[in-house]
Amino acid sequence: MSRKVISYILGALLFLILFAAGPVQQDNESHTQADASGSAVHEAPHGEAEEGFSPSDFIFDHILDAYDWHILSYHDFHLSIPLPVIIYSDTKGLNVFMFNKFHHGHSDYKGFRYETHGENRGKVVEIMEDGSRIVPKLDLSFTKNVLAILISIILLLLVFLSVAKAYKRNPDKAPTGLQNLMEPIILFIRDDIARPSIGEHKYKKFMPFLLSIFFFIWFNNMLGLIPIFPGGANVTGNITVTLVLALFTFGITTINGNKNYWLHIFNMPGVPWWIKFPIPLMPVIEIIGMITKPFVLMIRLFANITAGHIIVLGFFSLIFIFGQMSPGLGYGVSILSLAFTIFMSMLELLVALIQAYVFTLLSAIYFGMATEEHH
Amino acid sequence: MGLVTPDIGTIFWMLLMFIILLVILKKFAWKPILSALENREKSIENSLRSADRARGEMEQLKADNEKIMAEARLERDNMLKETKQLSDKILSEARIKASEEARLLIEATREVIANEKSSAVDEIRKQVALLSVEIAEKILREKLKDVNQQKELVDKLMKDIKLN
Incomplete structure (x- = not known):
């Protein structure tokens, strides 16, 4: 009896998650357009919370592999263990360096970049001379x-x-x-x-x-x-x-x-x-x-x-x-x-x-x- | 690093580390653990079997004891019986012997009595003979006091001899 009730509530909550996750995710993906058109979906002030909360990003950040082991974040303080990035590419050869060199995607290092958006999101990519970014040949990073x-x-x-x-x-x-x-x-x-x-x-x-x-x-x-x-x-x-x-x-x-x-x-x-x-x-x-x-x-x-x-x-x-x-x-x-x-x-x-x-x-x-x- | 796209780096590290794990665990953990478990199972089985055997031996021993006891009891009974028989025999033999002895004694006594009797009779006979001779002598002396009578007797006796 009680199990049945719990399963009903669970089902309802799951439905809620899916329902809530859909639009927010969409919103996140198209946030640049939203910014450009000036229509703030969440009526949040610009800058600080412009991205809002995205359950899909939150969930995937936790279940996917990463180049560093994130432990906690508090406002601007981020505690994470950086791990070695080991990359072999045709043009640059073997490169071994710690992930914190990227400063969470804020800066490039040795011609590599940590992608925070786009199709290679979450990957370390190589910046070619013509400015295009490609996935390196071999990524043996200690993730x-x-x-x-x-x-x-x-x-x-x-x-x-x-x-x-x-x-x-x-x-x-x-x-x-x-x-x-x-x-x-x-x-x-x-x-x-x-x-x-x-x-x-x-x-x-x-x-x-x-x-x-x-x-x-x-x-x-x-x-x-x-x-x-x-x-x-x-x-x-x-x-x-x-x-x-x-x-x-x-x-x-x-x-x-x-x-x-x-x-x-x-x-x-x-x-x-x-x-x-x-x-x-x-x-x-x-x-x-x-x-x-x-x-x-x-x-x-x-x-x-x-x-x-x-x-x-x-x-x-x-x-x-x-x-x-x-x-x-x-x-x-x-x-x-x-x-x-x-x-x-x-x-x-x-x-x-x-x-x-x-x-x-x-x-x-x-x-x-x-x-x-x-x- | 997609959700369902395998990542070559992770494959490399996972393969490397898992093979190392397999090798170390196989050599230093599973082999001693499994063999120790097997040995223990075997030793438990052996102890159970030997306990069973000991129980069997114990029962055997008990049965043997019982048998020995029974034999001893039987022997004791036999011994008692034999003793009784022997004593009975001795008793009866003694009785027979005693009665025999008594009989012999009586017989000997009887013989002695008979001998005594016969010797007494002989004595009596001798005495009687002597007495009769004395009496006869006395009678003869009485009868042959005079010469006539003596002559008469001699005649008579002579007559008898002539007759013969």
């Missing part, structure tokens, strides 16, 4: 997400190397502390994911990878829920990260595919020959299926985590949207927003675990399919 991955990897190593040490120190003893916390999860992955999906004889080979992706995804999902540094980066909601993870699953599946697996792809037994021979319909479908599996893994994790972040950020946007109408309304809405954010964060905690589980389980099932023997 916010990369730093977040590094932090999560350090955390993973700290946790699991100490757990491993505990196992070495007390073999055949009851687990304690961190070891005790991780052991049921490790056993769960072994006994309830790997063993039934891959089979008793082959599961051992895949255990290191399955454990690694499970804990990598889970730790990053959880870190993404922490609002401030060193958490808050949207690592598992970044399509590139999920792409690489899915590629690992795809690569391991393909490498370990046995005769039976490839036979099912190229010459599916038990189907009429005419859907295989003149036009190789079955092989084509099977090859598409082979690629769809990791693709779905990539999209699922990315979409779930990003959606969670967008919803939470949407609730926060509501405060500022209403706050622009009247400060009192903003304060009023903030109570509601906070309540829903807490609720969503609880849900996201669950989603963080479920998505790590689903990714691991599906990877294990794909490995199981690749190594299944003919019956």
Whole structure:
């Protein structure tokens, strides 16, 4: 009953966000025209709040990758960790410098510029001699997400190397502390994911990878829920990260595919020959299926985590949207927003675990399919 | 850095770092953890099995004890029985022996009595013979006091001899 009520309210609020986000975003994109024509949409004084509050910018600033790790802003004070920009271009070669050289897009550096508008918004572009700006050939910048991955990897190593040490120190003893916390999860992955999906004889080979992706995804999902540094980066909601993870699953599946697996792809037994021979319909479908599996893994994790972040950020946007109408309304809405954010964060905690589980389980099932023997 | 466009820089860093993570975790974390878990499972299984075995041995021992006890009891019973039999036998043998001895004693007594009796009878007979000889002597002396009578007797005896 109460759940139903909450879902109604949630739906209404989501509708509000979309409704509110649409026009404001549009307004932001065309703010130059609006300035030129002199029709101020929000009746705000010129200069200070000429851009107003744009929920879409606010949300995308939080869920997208960046060249620096923004921590807080207060009036004109901005606290952020600048990160190295590593750019290789045909004309200027390899360039490595810190992002704060751009002063948040206010100045160019070494013939590069940080775009704050336009189609390359949020990217470092190269200024050519004729004044045109192009995307450099290779951008290997050590971005916010990369730093977040590094932090999560350090955390993973700290946790699991100490757990491993505990196992070495007390073999055949009851687990304690961190070891005790991780052991049921490790056993769960072994006994309830790997063993039934891959089979008793082959599961051992895949255990290191399955454990690694499970804990990598889970730790990053959880870190993404922490609002401030060193958490808050949207690592598992970044399509590139999920792409690489899915590629690992795809690569391991393909490498370990046995005769039976490839036979099912190229010459599916038990189907009429005419859907295989003149036009190789079955092989084509099977090859598409082979690629769809990791693709779905990539999209699922990315979409779930990003959606969670967008919803939470949407609730926060509501405060500022209403706050622009009247400060009192903003304060009023903030109570509601906070309540829903807490609720969503609880849900996201669950989603963080479920998505790590689903990714691991599906990877294990794909490995199981690749190594299944003919019956 | 679009929402759904993969970024080559992130791919590079992610690949590099994730491979390093995989290698380190595999070598220094998962291998010792998984092998320790497996070893522990094995040792638990072994202990359970040995506990089972110990229980079996215990039961065996208990059964053995029971058997030994039963045997001991049986032996004791047998011993008691044997002892009883032996005592009965001894008792009955003693009785038989005693009665035999008594019989022999009685027999010997009887023999002695008989001997005594016969010797007494002999004595009596001897005495009687002596007495009868004395009496006969006395009678003869009485009868043959005079010469006539002696002659008469000699005649008579002579007559008897002639007859013969």
